[in-house]
Amino acid sequence: MHELQFLIIAVIILALVFDFINGFHDTANAIATSVSTRALKPRTAIIMAAFLNFFGAMYSTGVAKTIGGDIVKSAEHIDEHIIVAALIGAIVWNLFTWWIAMPSSSSHALVGGIIGAVLVSTGAIGLNFWGIGKIVLSLILSPIIAIVVGFIIMNIFYLLFGKFRPSSLNNKFKRMQIITATTMAFSHGSNDAQKSMGIITLALLSGGYIDVFEVPYYVKILAATAMACGTAIGGWKIIKTVGGRIFKLQPISGFAADLNSSVIIFSATLLSLPVSTTHVVSGSIMGIGSAKRIGAVRWGTAQQMLMAWVLTIPCTAIVGALVYSLMCYVFGL
Numbered sequence: 001m002h003e004l005q006f007l008i009i010a011v012i013i014l015a016l017v018f019d020f021i022n023g024f025h026d027t028a029n030a031i032a033t034s035v036s037t038r039a040l041k042p043r044t045a046i047i048m049a050a051f052l053n054f055f056g057a058m059y060s061t062g063v064a065k066t067i068g069g070d071i072v073k074s075a076e077h078i079d080e081h082i083i084v085a086a087l088i089g090a091i092v093w094n095l096f097t098w099w100i101a102m103p104s105s106s107s108h109a110l111v112g113g114i115i116g117a118v119l120v121s122t123g124a125i126g127l128n129f130w131g132i133g134k135i136v137l138s139l140i141l142s143p144i145i146a147i148v149v150g151f152i153i154m155n156i157f158y159l160l161f162g163k164f165r166p167s168s169l170n171n172k173f174k175r176m177q178i179i180t181a182t183t184m185a186f187s188h189g190s191n192d193a194q195k196s197m198g199i200i201t202l203a204l205l206s207g208g209y210i211d212v213f214e215v216p217y218y219v220k221i222l223a224a225t226a227m228a229c230g231t232a233i234g235g236w237k238i239i240k241t242v243g244g245r246i247f248k249l250q251p252i253s254g255f256a257a258d259l260n261s262s263v264i265i266f267s268a269t270l271l272s273l274p275v276s277t278t279h280v281v282s283g284s285i286m287g288i289g290s291a292k293r294i295g296a297v298r299w300g301t302a303q304q305m306l307m308a309w310v311l312t313i314p315c316t317a318i319v320g321a322l323v324y325s326l327m328c329y330v331f332g333l
Contacts, residue, residue, distance in 0.1 A: 004080070004207055007079075007080035007081065007084065007203075007207075008080060008203055008204065008207050008209065010080070010084055011080050011083050011084055011087070011199070011200065011203040012200055012203070012222070014084060014087040014088065014091065015087060015196040015199045015200045015203075015223070016196065016222060016223070016226040017087075017091060017226075018087050018090055018091050018094070018106070018110070018196055018199075019193060019195075019196040019223050019226035019227045019230065020226045020227070020229055020230035021091060021094045021095065021098070021106075021230060022094065022106040022192055022193075022195075022196070022227060022230060023050075023053065023226065023227040023228065023229065023230020023231040023232075023233070024098075024230040024231065024233045031045035031046060031048075031049050031181060031184075031185070032281070033177070033181070033184075033249055033254035033257050033258050033281075033285070034177050034178065034180075034181040034254060034258070036249050036254065037174060037177060037249050037250060037251045037254040038174070039174045039175075039177040039178055039181065039251060039254065040177075040178060040181060045181065046231065046232060046233075047232065048181070048182065048185060049181075049185040049188075049231050050228045050229070050231040050232040051185075051228065052182055052185035052186045052189060053185055053186075053188060053189035053192075053193065053224070053227050053228050053231045054189060054224045054225065054227070054228040055186060055189065055224075056185065056186040056187060056188060056189025056190035056191075056193070057189040057190065057192075057193030057194065057197075057220065057223060057224035057227055057228075058220055058221075058224050059186075059189075059190045059269070060190065060194070060269065061194060061197060061214075061215040061220070062194070062269065062270075062271075062272030063190075063191055063194035063195065063198070063268075063269060063272055063273065063274050064194040064195070064197035064198035064201060064215050065198065065213060065215075065272065066131075066134075066135065066198070066272050066273065066274060067110070067111075067135075067194070067195050067198030067199065067202075067274055068198035068199065068201050068202040068205075068213055069131070069198075069202075069213055070128055070130075070131025070132070070134065070135060071111065071114050071115065071118075071127065071128060071131060071132055071135070072114070072118055072126055072127060072128055073125075073126060073127065073128045078114075078118060078121075078126070078202065078206055079121075079206055080203055080206065080207060081117075081121070081324065081327055081328075081331075082114070082117040082118055082121050082324060083114075083117075083199060083202065083203050083206075084323075084327070085113065085116075085117040085320050085321075085323040085324035085327060086110065086113030086114040086116070086117045086199075086320045087110075087113065087199065088113070088319070088320070088323045089109070089112065089113030089116060089117070089316045089317070089318075089319035089320035089322075089323055090106065090109035090110045090112070090113040090316055090320075092316075092319055093109045093112075093113075093312060093315060093316045093319065094106055094109055097308060102308050104278060104308040104309070104312050105139065105276030105278050105279055105308075105309065105312055106192065106195070106276075106278070107139060107192070107195060107274045107275065107276045108139060108276060108309070108312035108313050108316070109312055109313075109316045110195055110199070110316075111132070111135060111136070111139075111274075111313060111316075112312060112313035112314065112315065112316030112317040112320065113316045113317065113319065113320035114320065115127065115132065115313070115317045115320070116316065116317030116318060116319065116320030116321035116322075116324070117320040117321060117323070117324040119317070119321060120321045120324045120325055120328075121324060134273070135273070135274060136313075138268060138273040138274065138275055139274070139275060139276055139279075142264060142265075142268060142275040142276065142279065142280050142283075143276065143279035143280055143282065143283035143309075144283065145264060145283075146260060146261060146264055146279075146280045146281075146282075146283030146284045146287060147283040147284070147286050147287035147290075148287060149260055149264070149284075149287065150256065150257065150260045150283065150284040150285070150286070150287025150288045150291070151287040151288070151290050151291045152287075153256050153259070153260055153287075153288070154253060154256050154287070154288040154291035154292070155291045157252060157256055158291065161252065166250075169251075169252060170250055170251045170252065171251075172251075173250075173251035173252040173254075173255045174251040176251075176255050177251055177254050177255045177258065180255050180258035180259045180262060181258055183258070183259075183262040183266075184258045184261055184262040184265075184281075186262075186266075187261075187262040187263075187265040187266040187269065187277075188265065188277050189224070189227060189228075190265070190266060190269040191265050191266075191268060191269045191274065191275060191277060192227065192277055193223045193224050193226075193227040194223070194269075194274075195274060196223045196226070196227075197215045197219050197220060197223045198215070200219050200222070200223070201213060201214070201215045201216070201219055204216070204219075249285070253288050253289070253292075256284075256288050257281065257284040257285050257288050258284075260284040260287075260288070261277070261280050261281045261284045264280050264284075265277055265280055276309075279309055
């Protein structure tokens, strides 16, 4: 098999593996709140999330174009070896953080992996710093916005519903939470699955298989299916962390968290901006918990998540750089 064809196939397989891992790694984003409040049974929630992740992934390709076109200056500054190294870096980090039950950002991991591999390959000249700045800014601001808006929404809910009996209120919001869980799953698919679409399309473009950066329909199907299958398996370790170790959720607070997260994530999709669904959801829960009282949030867990948030891009950049350097040594690039 021709080397270029082999590399393209390797990129597609690794991108789909990344998407699959992203599915079970980030399942918690879509269903942790509804499972922890018992609005949905775990298996029902996972099946629902898998289907809606698929349909969300088919919604648009704006985020894919941002990932594929805004990190490097042009197609001549990236090749299949760089993409393979970036994907391996992102996959290794995702598996590591999943193993220690620490929610982390697949978006951060992928961006970091690409940056590290490009730096070793072509140097800083190959990076589009304006595009990277835009992506990193969206990744940083989105959880901060989630915290602030979550705090505001929950305070409004306390003003509106504070005089109602908790048992009656929880029963009503438990049913309503099913709706917000579906919107959360759809918005998650609409943003996260596009990252792999962008990587595969970038590889096809650099390999000369397509002439312009437009995501082929079969790539959308492959990426959406891989994420849905990963979601169907479920990442139980991270579900427990997001659903119960940040703040003890009630149906009303779970409803508020899902509503806040899905609006922020889908807004980012409409703006073609990649965000970390993990950190948006976690930020929403922190903001909502703080509205009850600051001490209600388990800040120790939040601190660990913040550490993962800060470390992801530099760590995956290092892994991506090391993998690319190893490939250069082995294959004489």
